[in-house]
Amino acid sequence: MNLTEIDLVDFVIREARMLDEQQYEEWLELFTEDGFYWMPLEFGQTEEKLTTSLMYEDLLLLKSRVQRLSGKRTYSQLPKSRCQHLLQTPTVDKIDAPNNDYRVFTPFHYVESRNDEKELYAGWMKHSLIVEDERLKIKLKRVDLVNCDSPHRNIQLFI
Amino acid sequence: MSYLDNPSSVLSLVTDDEAHRDVYIAEDVFELEMNHLFRNTWIYVGHASQIPNKGDYYSTKISDQPVLMVRHTDETIHVLYNRCAHRGTKLVTDIHGNTGKTFRCPYHAWTYRTDGTLLGVPVRDGYEDVSFGNSCASKGMTSVSNVCVYREFVFAKLQDGGIEFEEFFGDSLSSIDNMIDRSPEGRLEVVGNPLRYMHHCNWKMLVENQTDSFHPMVVHESSAGVVKEIWEDMKQHGNATPMAVECIVPFTSSYSFYEKMGIRTWQNGHGHTGVHFSIHSDYADTSGYVDQMKEAYGKERAEEILNENRHNTVYFPNLMVKGPIQTLRLFKPLAADRTLVESWIFRLVGAPDMLLERTAMYNRLINAPTSIVGHDDTEVYERAQEGLHCTNNQWMNFQRHYFGEEGVAPMEEFPGTTEAQMRNQFRAWKKFMHSVSDQSGVQA
CATH class of the missing domain: 2.102.10.10 (Rieske [2Fe-2S] iron-sulphur domain)
Known part of the structure; x- marks a missing residue:
C-alpha cells in the first residue's frame, strides 16, 4: 500500500468528522486491537502508566465510553453533549512504509457543549498510524491540551 | 436579612437529621463557613x-x-x-x-x-x-x-486557640496510618500533579457523597455496568481480568454489599465506609508485593495492614483519603456553588510499580474530569444545586437509618447505607461554625 501525505491528512480530517457526527462504532474500528487513546495531565508528559493522565484508554475502555453514551440511565447525557473539531491543516511528520510507521501532527480547537454550557479546548493531537489489512489504523492518538493542568469541567466526548 | 448580621442564626439551619437548603446555596452562609468553620478546624x-x-x-x-x-x-x-x-x-x-x-x-x-x-x-x-x-x-x-x-501529612488551623490536632482527629488518623503502613518502608511519596475537576455545586455535596453507599448502584450503573457487560463478553475469549475492570466494576455492587461494608464514625465529623471490607478488597497481587510486606513487617502485622480495606475516609471538613488505593481528594470551596476537587496519588515507597500503575489508573478512571464515573456524580450534584432553589420544600433529608442518640461515643458503627456520617458532619459543622472565632471575627 503506497500512502501519500494526502492520504494521512485525509485520515485525520475524516476521523474528526466521525467524532463530530458521533459515528462512534465506525470510529472505534479505526483503532488497532492494541490501540490507545492518551490525554496527558502534564505538559510534555512522557510517562503513560506510572503517573496520572486525563485518559489512557485501551479498546475495552473506549468501547465502554461509547456504549455508555447511549445508555438510558446515563444521566449526564440527558440531554446529550455535542462537539465540534476545528483542525489546522495536519502536518505529516513521518512516512516510513518499510517499518509501517506513520505520524501526523494536528493543532486543533475543540468545543463541547451540553445544556447551556460550552467549553473550548485547544491543543495538539498526534496520530501514530499503521497499515493493517490494507487500511490505516490508529496505534496511538495522543491529545495534548494547552491547559492540560488547569481545572476542567466535564469532558464527556472525544477530542 | 443576612446571616452575616446574626451569625448564630445559621445554627438553626441544621437539625439532627435534616439540613436547610441555605447551607448549600446561600453565599452569606458560605462566607461564614470560610470565616469560622474553615478557620476553626484542621485543614x-x-x-x-x-x-x-x-x-x-x-x-x-x-x-x-x-x-x-x-x-x-x-x-x-x-x-x-x-x-x-x-x-x-x-x-x-x-x-x-x-x-x-x-x-x-x-x-x-x-x-x-x-x-x-x-x-x-x-x-x-x-x-x-x-x-x-x-x-x-x-x-x-x-x-x-x-x-x-x-507522618508527613501537613495540616494547619488558621484560628489560634480552639481544638488541638490530636483531639480533633482522634482515632480517625488510623486510616492515614494504614495508607502509610502499606509501604514496605512505611513511607509515601506524592506522584505528579493532581487532577483538578471543577464542580458547580457546594463543597458539602461532594464530601457527603464520599460515604454515600446508597448511590453507586444507581449513579454508576451507566459506567461500571457497561464495563462489566463488555468485559463479560470479552472474557469468553479467556483473558485475565484487566486492572481497569478490577478498579471500576465493583462500583456496580449491590445494596446488600454496601450495607455489609459498614460505616464507622468518629467525633468532629470524621468517618469512613468499608469497616469490614470494601470495593478495594479484591485487587490481585501478581507483583510479589504481599511477600515483600510480610518480609518487612512479619506475617501477622502485614496481614493486619492488608486486611484493613477501608473505602473512603472523610477527614472533616474537606479531605478524603483512600488507603488501599493510595489516593487523596481535597474539596476546595470557592463559592456556595463552586468547588474545585483535587485528586492526588501516592507511591508506596519500596513497593512494586504495579501498585502505582493501579493507583494512577484508578485516579484517571474515577476522579478525572474525563471520568465516566465522575460525569454522572457531577450530574447529580449539580442537579441538586439547582433543584434546591425550589421554595416549596427547603430541606435536605438525612434520616436514613436514624434511630437517635448518635455522636455520643468516640466511635460508632452503622450498616453501610446509613446517612449517619452525613449527620456526623453536620454535628461538627454546628460545633465549629461558632466556637472560638465568634468574638474576634476574621483576624487582621
Whole structure:
C-alpha cells in the first residue's frame, strides 16, 4: 500500500468528522486491537502508566465510553453533549512504509457543549498510524491540551 | 436579612437529621463557613514529599486564603500566607518550586527568609522617620502558627486557640496510618500533579457523597455496568481480568454489599465506609508485593495492614483519603456553588510499580474530569444545586437509618447505607461554625 501525505491528512480530517457526527462504532474500528487513546495531565508528559493522565484508554475502555453514551440511565447525557473539531491543516511528520510507521501532527480547537454550557479546548493531537489489512489504523492518538493542568469541567466526548 | 448580621442564626439551619437548603446555596452562609468553620478546624495543606529539599515550596489555598508550604533552611516545614507584607503581591504563583534561601517580591524586591521573617527592604533609610516598627509590614510574611505534620501529612488551623490536632482527629488518623503502613518502608511519596475537576455545586455535596453507599448502584450503573457487560463478553475469549475492570466494576455492587461494608464514625465529623471490607478488597497481587510486606513487617502485622480495606475516609471538613488505593481528594470551596476537587496519588515507597500503575489508573478512571464515573456524580450534584432553589420544600433529608442518640461515643458503627456520617458532619459543622472565632471575627 503506497500512502501519500494526502492520504494521512485525509485520515485525520475524516476521523474528526466521525467524532463530530458521533459515528462512534465506525470510529472505534479505526483503532488497532492494541490501540490507545492518551490525554496527558502534564505538559510534555512522557510517562503513560506510572503517573496520572486525563485518559489512557485501551479498546475495552473506549468501547465502554461509547456504549455508555447511549445508555438510558446515563444521566449526564440527558440531554446529550455535542462537539465540534476545528483542525489546522495536519502536518505529516513521518512516512516510513518499510517499518509501517506513520505520524501526523494536528493543532486543533475543540468545543463541547451540553445544556447551556460550552467549553473550548485547544491543543495538539498526534496520530501514530499503521497499515493493517490494507487500511490505516490508529496505534496511538495522543491529545495534548494547552491547559492540560488547569481545572476542567466535564469532558464527556472525544477530542 | 443576612446571616452575616446574626451569625448564630445559621445554627438553626441544621437539625439532627435534616439540613436547610441555605447551607448549600446561600453565599452569606458560605462566607461564614470560610470565616469560622474553615478557620476553626484542621485543614489538610499538603504532603511533605512535595517539598523534599530546603527552599522547596508548594502553593495552595486554605479555604479562601492563599498560603504556601515551604521547607525552611533548618528542614522544618512552615505554612505562610502567600503575600508580600508590603503591598500584598503574591510571592509565588507556581504550584511547586524552589525559592532558594529567600522569597523575593517581584514588585519592590522585599525579601524574606523561608520562615517568613523579613530579611531586607531596598534603600531602607526611606523608613527611618516613619513608625515602621509598629507596622504589619515590618513583621514579615505572616505564618500560620498552628501547623501539625502528622507522618508527613501537613495540616494547619488558621484560628489560634480552639481544638488541638490530636483531639480533633482522634482515632480517625488510623486510616492515614494504614495508607502509610502499606509501604514496605512505611513511607509515601506524592506522584505528579493532581487532577483538578471543577464542580458547580457546594463543597458539602461532594464530601457527603464520599460515604454515600446508597448511590453507586444507581449513579454508576451507566459506567461500571457497561464495563462489566463488555468485559463479560470479552472474557469468553479467556483473558485475565484487566486492572481497569478490577478498579471500576465493583462500583456496580449491590445494596446488600454496601450495607455489609459498614460505616464507622468518629467525633468532629470524621468517618469512613468499608469497616469490614470494601470495593478495594479484591485487587490481585501478581507483583510479589504481599511477600515483600510480610518480609518487612512479619506475617501477622502485614496481614493486619492488608486486611484493613477501608473505602473512603472523610477527614472533616474537606479531605478524603483512600488507603488501599493510595489516593487523596481535597474539596476546595470557592463559592456556595463552586468547588474545585483535587485528586492526588501516592507511591508506596519500596513497593512494586504495579501498585502505582493501579493507583494512577484508578485516579484517571474515577476522579478525572474525563471520568465516566465522575460525569454522572457531577450530574447529580449539580442537579441538586439547582433543584434546591425550589421554595416549596427547603430541606435536605438525612434520616436514613436514624434511630437517635448518635455522636455520643468516640466511635460508632452503622450498616453501610446509613446517612449517619452525613449527620456526623453536620454535628461538627454546628460545633465549629461558632466556637472560638465568634468574638474576634476574621483576624487582621
